[in-house]
Structure formats: structure tokens, C-alpha cells
Amino acid sequence: MEIQDRLETLVEAARFDVCSYSGVREVSRAPARFIFRAALPGGGSICLFKILLTNVCTNDCAYCVNQVGRDVRRTSFLPEELAKVFMQLHSKKMVQGLFLSSGVAGNASRTMESMIKTVEILRYRYKFPGYIHLKILPGASFDYVAEACKLANRVSVNIEAPTTEHLAKISSQKDLYQGILEPMRWVKKLKAANERLVPGGQTTQFVVGAAGETDRDILHTSSALYNELELRRIYFSAFRPVRNSPLEGQRPTPPLREHRLYQTDWLLRVYGFTPGEVELALGKTGNLSLGRDPKLVIAQKQSWLYPVDVNTASYDELLRVPGIGPTSAKRIIETRRDHSIYSVEQLRKMRISVRKAVPYIWFRGMLATEKEKQLSFMHELDDLEEPTPTLAGVLS
Ligand code: SF4
Structure with a gap:
């Protein structure tokens, strides 16, 4: 495939691949479909080149366009090629930073090696000093995680689901504890040992609604991730069924559910609400109200x-x-x-x-x-309060 074709394919794969979704907003559809505006960790925003190194993947995540066995055109970039493409875009002032993710091409560590090589070329050969968000692939070994932390401004490992049971419903290969939480712990330890590493910290993402989890499940794990692993941000991505996949017939998650989770996350992270207060926003089913702002629900219940x-x-x-x-x-x-x-x-x-x-x-x-x-502000509440659960043990 020509470089232009590979670019098209891997940008498109990054757009839908939740492995690489970062909460960034598309700037424009044409002619620069590969440019996304992203909020910077310290405030402000920049235009990012968001792409996968490869859309070849041996994992079977049921929500993902790149899952193994799907009939899609597969392709890859070599590290030198991708670094060169990025620098061309950067020299034309079209992009200021890079968001690099990838499918797992056989082995997570080997694929990470190529991703890291790409970033090394940018940092050492082209002396690119700007923003790089590097995805850590689930199952990558410690050495690659450490190298990623040396090179990137921000790293992320996607958690996808809040518990092992939920993750097992959507992926037969991903291991929540060893493959996802362990690399997060390594990032925390590396950063504790050297504050200058990965200044933008680490983030993660949930696919919302793919595994039948409740908002309570997601918020419990989110609280534990913020408290115990010091995550900087958590992103939520409403599940959308993918054609020719096991979840093809499943209903998409309403975008409003994603929005309510972001609002609640904001209360936890920015407003300093306690997990007990946030618990009040949940109804009998363990979900946030789609009709009402969670902060309003919490106020009405107190x-x-x-x-x-x-x-x-x-x-x-x-x-x-x-x-x-x-x-x-x-x-x-x-x-x-x-x-x-x-x-x-x-x-x-x-x-x-x-x-x-x-x-x-x-x-x-x-x-x-x-x-x-x-x-008149105490409206009739449509949900009964439930006992406040403890966060202890969510990640133990
Ligand atoms: S690891 Fe899963 S989510 Fe990531 S690209 Fe492969 S199938 Fe998609």
C-alpha cells in the first residue's frame, strides 16, 4: 500500500478504535481528517496527529473495529516512515503533537518496541520537543513501560471495563490485573521515583455499556484509580456496535450516559466530592439519571x-x-x-x-x-436511596 493509503487506513482505525480514543475532538473532516484538537494536561489545547502504528491485532475486543478476524484492510507503518510523516506535517504547521496508539500485532511488547522506536526517532533524530501521548498496550513488559515514561508527555493504558467479570465479557485475552492495572502501577512508581518523567501523568478509558456494567461499577473503579494509582484523567466512550462483530446486534449506549459520567467524574476530580456524595447520584439500578444533572440529584437528596x-x-x-x-x-x-x-x-x-x-x-x-x-426544589425523586458502598477492595 502507498503511504497515503496507509495513512488513510490507520487514521480511520484510530478514529474508531477505542484503544486509541483520547477524548480528543476532531478539528475538521476535510482536508485534514487526521488532525484532532486535544486539551493539554496543563490547560489550553493543541492540534494532534492521531494515528495507529498498525491496525493488525490479535486481540478480540468485541467493541473494536480492529478485533482479530474482522474483514478489514490491515496495514502498518515502520517507525522511520511514521516519524517522517509526522515531521512533514509538523514542519507545515498542521500538527503540534502526536497521539500514537496501535493494535497488538502478535505480542504487546514487540509492538510497543516499534511504537517506542517511532518516538525515539522523533525525540533523538528529529529533536522534536513537543507533546506526545503514547498508548501503553495491555500486557507490555516493564522495560517498555519505563521507556514510554521517559519519552512521552502523557501515557495511558485503557482499562475498558470496571471489573474482571465485565472485561471477560468483551475480551477473552485482556487481563485486568496483570495486563492493565500492573502497567498503571509501574507508571505510578516510576513517576514517584522521578517526578520529571511523563509530566502529563497517565490516563485511561472505559468503553461504556459494552459489558453490561452499571455506572456504579464504573465510578467505584474510577475512584479507586484516582486514589490508588493517581490517574490524571479518566475518559468514557459510549459503546457503538461494530459491524461483523459479536456485539453487532447490541444497542448503542446513549451519548447522554457518557456525558453524565463525565459530569460525575468532574465532581470527584475537580469539585472534590467524596465517593459517598457521588453515590447519592446513583439510582436503584446503579445508574445515573439521564434526565438530571448528577450535582442536582445529590443536592436534592441532601x-x-x-x-x-x-x-x-x-x-x-x-x-x-x-x-x-x-x-x-x-x-x-x-x-x-x-x-x-x-x-x-x-x-x-x-x-x-x-x-x-x-x-x-x-x-x-x-x-x-x-x-x-x-x-419547591425538593421534587419527587424517582429513585430510592441505596446504602453507600465502600471502595475498599475494588482494585485489591
Ligand atoms: S487490543 Fe482490543 S481495543 Fe486494542 S486494537 Fe486490539 S482489538 Fe482493538
Whole structure:
């Protein structure tokens, strides 16, 4: 195959292959379909060249377009070829960074060796200093994980499913403990020994809805991954059935479920909600409500905490008010250093979502109509509360 054809095939494979999905957004469909805009670990964003080294794969992950046995055109790049293609795009200022993943071509460590070789050529021969996100293939050996951490700004091993039982339903070859969690532990240890390694840390991704798992299963494992393995980000990818695969007839996961998981993840990671608080967002089935924002559900289930006095509440108390985020909570605290908050209009000017916040806040002089809204905020909940489970043992 000509380079252009291989490029087309492997960019396309990276687009659908959840092994390489990184939560990045496509910038444009044509002419540069291979460019994706990605959020940088420290803020801001860049254009990434996102590609697989090969779409040859001996694994049988039932949600993946590259699974073994599927009738698709298979191809590969040699490390020198791929590094050269990237540098051509970079010199034309079309891309600023690389996101490199791959199918598992027979052996994870051997495939990782070629991926690492590609990055070594970029770093040492072409002196490319920019952003590289390198996927660690499940089952790769310690030496390759260590090498990846030396070369890349960010690494990731995709977990795909929250428990061994769920993973077994969608892949007969992947081993959650040895193949996925062990490399994550190695990355944590390597980073603890040398802080300068892999500055963007490690991330992972779940395929949501492929294995019949609940949101509770996913959130339990997510909490454990953040706490015990210090993951920087967790991505969620709604399952979409692949033609000519064992899950072809399974219904796709609604994108809204993926969105609710991201919202809940945000509460855990950015807002500092405890796993016990997040548990309140789950219904009887163990899933988040598709119809309501998880932060709103949590507030409704803790009605005794409200209304919050915006003139005296702590930062953490403000953060638990629907419609108030970290930036607006800080704005409130800064503003009241100068003067009290005495009108909804003041809050609106601070970019607070007043419609969401008013039922949960209070200040001296609040209008009667606004107080009435507070009385009606406890809607009939459609789910019964369930006991708060413990996270202990999720990864033990
Ligand atoms: S390892 Fe699984 S998810 Fe990754 S490319 Fe192969 S079949 Fe797809």
C-alpha cells in the first residue's frame, strides 16, 4: 500500500478504535481528517496527529473495529516512515503533537518496541520537543513501560471495563490485573521515583455499556484509580456496535450516559466530592439519571444542607450549590471581601447559573418570589436511596 493509503487506513482505525480514543475532538473532516484538537494536561489545547502504528491485532475486543478476524484492510507503518510523516506535517504547521496508539500485532511488547522506536526517532533524530501521548498496550513488559515514561508527555493504558467479570465479557485475552492495572502501577512508581518523567501523568478509558456494567461499577473503579494509582484523567466512550462483530446486534449506549459520567467524574476530580456524595447520584439500578444533572440529584437528596447563605458559606459549601462551580465560588468569596451580596442580579453578573442556584441559596433581602422557588426544589425523586458502598477492595 502507498503511504497515503496507509495513512488513510490507520487514521480511520484510530478514529474508531477505542484503544486509541483520547477524548480528543476532531478539528475538521476535510482536508485534514487526521488532525484532532486535544486539551493539554496543563490547560489550553493543541492540534494532534492521531494515528495507529498498525491496525493488525490479535486481540478480540468485541467493541473494536480492529478485533482479530474482522474483514478489514490491515496495514502498518515502520517507525522511520511514521516519524517522517509526522515531521512533514509538523514542519507545515498542521500538527503540534502526536497521539500514537496501535493494535497488538502478535505480542504487546514487540509492538510497543516499534511504537517506542517511532518516538525515539522523533525525540533523538528529529529533536522534536513537543507533546506526545503514547498508548501503553495491555500486557507490555516493564522495560517498555519505563521507556514510554521517559519519552512521552502523557501515557495511558485503557482499562475498558470496571471489573474482571465485565472485561471477560468483551475480551477473552485482556487481563485486568496483570495486563492493565500492573502497567498503571509501574507508571505510578516510576513517576514517584522521578517526578520529571511523563509530566502529563497517565490516563485511561472505559468503553461504556459494552459489558453490561452499571455506572456504579464504573465510578467505584474510577475512584479507586484516582486514589490508588493517581490517574490524571479518566475518559468514557459510549459503546457503538461494530459491524461483523459479536456485539453487532447490541444497542448503542446513549451519548447522554457518557456525558453524565463525565459530569460525575468532574465532581470527584475537580469539585472534590467524596465517593459517598457521588453515590447519592446513583439510582436503584446503579445508574445515573439521564434526565438530571448528577450535582442536582445529590443536592436534592441532601435537602438539609440548603439553603446556603452566600455571604458566609465556605468554598466547599458554595461548590455544592447547583449552578455554582469553582470559578464562580471563588468570585463570590472575592466579591464579599468588599461588600455583601444582596441581589440575584449581582450573582448573575458573576456568571452564576441563577436559575439553578436560586433554590439552594439565601441572602439577606432575598425577594419573596425567589424564596418560593426554594420551597419547591425538593421534587419527587424517582429513585430510592441505596446504602453507600465502600471502595475498599475494588482494585485489591
Ligand atoms: S487490543 Fe482490543 S481495543 Fe486494542 S486494537 Fe486490539 S482489538 Fe482493538
